[in-house]
Amino acid sequence: xxxxxxxxxxxxxxxxxxxxxxxxxxxxxxxxxxxxxxxxxxxxxxxxxxxxxxxxxxxxxxxxxxxxxxxxxxxxxxxxxxxxxxxxxxxxxxxxxxxxxxxxxxxxxxxxxxxxxxxxxxxxxxxxxxxxxxxxxxxxxxxxxxxxxxxxxxxxxxxxxxxxxxxxxxxxxxxxxxxxxxx
Amino acid sequence: xxxxxxxxxxxxxxxxxxxxxxxxxxxxxxxxxxxxxxxxxxxxxxxxxxxxxxxxxxxxxxxxxxxxxxxxxxxxxxxxxxxxxxxxxxxxxxxxxxxxxxxxxxxxxxxxxxxxxxxxxxxxxxxxxxxxxxxxxxxxxxxxxxxxxxxxxxxxxxxxxxxxxxxxxxxxxxxxxxxxxxxxxxxxxxxxxxxxxxxxxxxxxxxxxxxxxxxxxxxxxxxxxxxxxxxxxxx
Numbered sequence: 335x336x337x338x339x340x341x342x343x344x345x346x347x348x349x350x351x352x353x354x355x356x357x358x359x360x361x362x363x364x365x366x367x368x369x370x371x372x373x374x375x376x377x378x379x380x381x382x383x384x385x386x387x388x389x390x391x392x393x394x395x396x397x398x399x400x401x402x403x404x405x406x407x408x409x410x411x412x413x414x415x416x417x418x419x420x421x422x423x424x425x426x427x428x429x430x431x432x433x434x435x436x437x438x439x440x441x442x443x444x445x446x447x448x449x450x451x452x453x454x455x456x457x458x459x460x461x462x463x464x465x466x467x468x469x470x471x472x473x474x475x476x477x478x479x480x481x482x483x484x485x486x487x488x489x490x491x492x493x494x495x496x497x498x499x500x501x502x503x504x505x506x507x508x509x510x511x512x513x514x515x516x517x
Numbered sequence: 518x519x520x521x522x523x524x525x526x527x528x529x530x531x532x533x534x535x536x537x538x539x540x541x542x543x544x545x546x547x548x549x550x551x552x553x554x555x556x557x558x559x560x561x562x563x564x565x566x567x568x569x570x571x572x573x574x575x576x577x578x579x580x581x582x583x584x585x586x587x588x589x590x591x592x593x594x595x596x597x598x599x600x601x602x603x604x605x606x607x608x609x610x611x612x613x614x615x616x617x618x619x620x621x622x623x624x625x626x627x628x629x630x631x632x633x634x635x636x637x638x639x640x641x642x643x644x645x646x647x648x649x650x651x652x653x654x655x656x657x658x659x660x661x662x663x664x665x666x667x668x669x670x671x672x673x674x675x676x677x678x679x680x681x682x683x684x685x686x687x688x689x690x691x692x693x694x695x696x697x698x699x700x701x702x703x704x705x706x707x708x709x710x711x712x713x714x715x716x717x718x719x720x721x722x723x724x725x726x727x728x729x730x731x732x733x734x735x736x737x738x739x740x741x742x743x744x745x746x747x748x749x750x751x752x
Contacts, residue, residue, distance in 0.1 A: 355584060358583075358584055358587060359584065362580070362583055362584070363580075366572070366575070367572045370572045370573075371572065376573065376575065380575075380579070380583075383583075384583075384586060384587050384590055387587050388587065388590050388591060388594060391591055392594070452566065453566075453570060456566055456567065456570055457570070460567075460570075471567065474532075475564060475567050475568050476568065481534070496534070499532075500528050500532075503528060503560065503563065503564065504528070506563055506567065507559065507560065507563050510563065510566075
């Protein structure tokens with residue numbers, strides 16, 4: 335993966351514009367997902383993703399390759415998200431151009447409702463997390479990054495990145511205690 | 518192992534970050550302690566729930582438009598930065614274009630003042646029409662006869678207005694707007710304005726008066742010749 339990214343970057347820096355297209359197509363979903371999980375809003379996620387790739391395009395020649403491309407890319411995305419959150423983002427959950435959720439009116443709908451409630455409660459709990467904790471949680475759980483990499487992305491020490499993550503998990507556990515008891 | 522100690526290790530255990538030597542004894546504790554085992558299980562379930570949280574899938578059209586939209590932004594950005602890089606220059610140029618009569622006015626007025634102050638007697642200064650040389654009046658009359666309205670200084674005008682008049686090519690001018698309009702009609706004024714503009718573009722902090730003062734002797738002579746031959750007329 336790392337070598338493949340560097341290969342695309344080399345091609346781009348040699349003037350092959352299609353290499354950047356490939357890089358975007360390859361990474362667009364994970365960038366969008368990370369941005370969505372951070373901003374909790376589809377429009378913000380789209381804007382942040384576009385801004386992040388624009389920044390990548392402008393600064394790719396300055397990427398020193400001391401870290402993996404994904405770490406560098408995630409750092410850009412997370413910083414964009416943090417800026418976005420600091421500026422005051424849109425309301426969470428407002429989704430534009432989203433594929434419609436399939437509605438299942440079958441007998442199992444009670445279980446689905448419970449699951450939906452659980453997911454909504456989780457979403458609300460995640461929204462209350464401070465941005466750095468939210469980033470640590472997302473990068474750890476959804477992107478399976480090591481705390482060392484998360485620290486690099488957030489620009490903090492590894493110990494601090496771990497603390498952010500553990501605080502996030504503990505906070506969620508506390509806020510979702512009623513679900514645990516009810517389950 | 519006490520429960521308090523085990524609890525501090527549960528998250529690291531779930532996260533698979535617990536060092537090997539502590540892992541064994543913590544797992545042993547969980548086998549014997551229902552409370553800690555329940556807590557451990559709760560963390561596992563919570564993280565499974567977090568992991569299962571899906572991002573709403575945008576429509577296929579969203580992804581179709583993602584790269585083209587990004588490319589559009591990139592092009593726009595490139596265009597904007599190009600504009601920006603020339604923007605200050607362009608802004609300056611547009612300012613100069615807009616204010617060229619003013620610049621020219623300042624330039625010529627400054628030169629005229631220079632002439633009056635530094636070269637007394639080089640060009641006559643007429644505070645009153647009575648001192649105007651006859652040749653000048655004839656010239657003005659000729660022009661008037663040719664269909665253009667001579668704007669040679671009028672004694673009444675001079676008397677009517679107060680303040681220090683401008684002296685331009687031997688003519689008394691006390692209306693700056695008329696001066697600027699007249700200067701605009703000078704055939705060489707654009708050239709002078711271009712040169713001043715170039716000087717200001719290169720050195721925006723410079724004072725036009727300084728630039729005029731920095732003219733070479735030859736350039737100054739050309740300017741003086743121009744001023745001397747200037748006929749202030751209104752067609």
